Amino acid sequence: MLLSEAGIGLGQARILSGLSTSTPRSQRDLAAELNQTESNISRQLKVMKKHGLVNISKNKQDGRQRAVSLTAKGAKLYQKADKVLKNQQRSVMRLLSRSEADTLELAAQKLAR
Secondary structure (H helix, E strand, C coil), X not given: CHHHHHCCCHHHHHHHHHCCCCCCEXXXXXXXXXXXXXHHHHHHHHHHHHCCCEEEEECCCCCCCEEEEECHHHXXXXXXXXXXXXXXXXXXXXXXXXXXXXHHHHHHHHHHC
């Protein structure tokens, strides 16, 4: 559903989410936050840059690192993807009892750590 409605997969949506603040992030920080390898993040970012979703530049403090930020197109796509994901989450939660929803939420929070 995310791919068909927003045109990106979950991996790229997670990266957009990690970049949704206005401050550029390093690839290393993004990889650590998303529990992915730097090489995987780098590969995804190359594709996203090609599609005009992110800007990648050398970090001014450390030339070995890359600073990554969203373009206006990327920010717009993130908003669309976020809306799709929230709608999907609401659809799933409607299928559960209150107790089941609370348990699922608790489990998701533990897994996110």
